Amino acid sequence: MQNPQAKKLVEIKNLNLTFNAGKSNATKAIDNISFDIYEGETFGLVGESGSGKTTIGRTILKLYNQDSGTITFNGEDMGSKKKNLKEFRKEAQMIFQDPQASLNGRLRVANIIGEGLDQVGYSKKRSERAEKVLELLKLVGLNKDHASRYPHEFSGGQKQRIGIARALAVEPKFIIADEPISALDVSVQAQVVNLLADLQKKNNLTYLFIAHDLAMVKYISDRIGVMHWGKLVELGTADEVYNHPLHPYTKSLLSAVPEPDPISEKNRVIQPYDASFEKDGQDREMVEVTPGHFVLATPAEAEEYKAAQK
Numbered sequence: 001m002q003n004p005q006a007k008k009l010v011e012i013k014n015l016n017l018t019f020n021a022g023k024s025n026a027t028k029a030i031d032n033i034s035f036d037i038y039e040g041e042t043f044g045l046v047g048e049s050g051s052g053k054t055t056i057g058r059t060i061l062k063l064y065n066q067d068s069g070t071i072t073f074n075g076e077d078m079g080s081k082k083k084n085l086k087e088f089r090k091e092a093q094m095i096f097q098d099p100q101a102s103l104n105g106r107l108r109v110a111n112i113i114g115e116g117l118d119q120v121g122y123s124k125k126r127s128e129r130a131e132k133v134l135e136l137l138k139l140v141g142l143n144k145d146h147a148s149r150y151p152h153e154f155s156g157g158q159k160q161r162i163g164i165a166r167a168l169a170v171e172p173k174f175i176i177a178d179e180p181i182s183a184l185d186v187s188v189q190a191q192v193v194n195l196l197a198d199l200q201k202k203n204n205l206t207y208l209f210i211a212h213d214l215a216m217v218k219y220i221s222d223r224i225g226v227m228h229w230g231k232l233v234e235l236g237t238a239d240e241v242y243n244h245p246l247h248p249y250t251k252s253l254l255s256a257v258p259e260p261d262p263i264s265e266k267n268r269v270i271q272p273y274d275a276s277f278e279k280d281g282q283d284r285e286m287v288e289v290t291p292g293h294f295v296l297a298t299p300a301e302a303e304e305y306k307a308a309q310k
């Protein structure tokens with residue numbers, strides 16, 4: 001269970017966002033979602049493609065405006081503090097899925113990272129700025145020779161390291177990592193995840209880690225939220241969600257995770273998910289089935305889920 005002393009860094013309450021509202025292609029990307037992210041934790045957000053994970057990340061960063069609901073960062077409602085947006089953007093950064101597309105190909109690495117440093121006042125101190133670039137490169141496992149090169153001269157994993165260094169340049173408190181490893185070779189995925197975990201400890205960072213790979217999310221996250229069709233359907237500690245899943249969608253996602261042991265893998269049965277009940281018109285809300293473990297359910301379903309846990 002979450003330490004009750006821990007401070008909430010991000011508080012999301014009853015968030016709603018519909019793209020193309022009122023048109024035939026309207027998409028309810030965020031459907032009445034509430035959750036908190038505690039300082040120093042990694043909150044993993046999982047769900048299939050199109051479930052709304054990226055939209056939540058972008059809405060937290062104020063790249064999209066929600067239709068209703070609130071997002072509070074460090075105790076401040078960002079919606080009502082427009083003048084603080086510049087400050088907020090330094091405290092909250094995003095790392096993207098595609099490191100190639102997210103880096104300006106015309107800039108040398110020193111300037112890509114330097115742009116972030118300029119935002120926090122290094123622009124007038126050239127030598128300090130150069131020193132800080134080297135420090136950041138070292139922090140993410142690169143070296144000074146890399147500073148004068150262009151993004152296309154790097155491998156995918158190295159590019160992601162540059163993206164991480166750029167995010168860290170503004171000394172953020174909070175980082176949204178949106179599928180940061182899914183475009184990388186399997187052989188370098190673990191290195192980037194381990195780097196993120198090390199940096200979290202060193203810099204006391206809080207992460208929202210977005211992914212569709214539940215195995216990796218379990219490895220890195222303290223708590224996990226599972227999304228389906230714009231709704232949060234389950235929320236709990238990584239161990240609880242992984243070992244005692246409640247919602248049939250979570251069970252189905254977990255059944256798709258390959259087993260490392262060849263015998264278990266051979267016997268693994270993928271559980272299909274029949275989502276039709278989500279559209280039965282019944283009201284569902286997040287119910288706490290065991291301490292800190294919530295599932296989206298009607299009162300009757302909640303009782304069933306509870307009984308199945310015993």
Ligand SMILES: Nc1ncnc2c1ncn2[C@@H]1O[C@H](COP(=O)(O)OP(=O)(O)OP(=O)(O)O)[C@@H](O)[C@H]1O
Nearest residue numbers: 019020027029047048049050051052053054055056
């Ligand atoms: N800018 C946009 N305009 C219109 N619809 C959008 C926009 N961005 C996302 N959507 C739609 O909103 C829904 C949620 O998309 P979102 O990208 O948040 O999902 P996701 O879970 O992050 O998926 P992925 O893993 O593929 O990135 C999808 O149906 C998507 O098509």
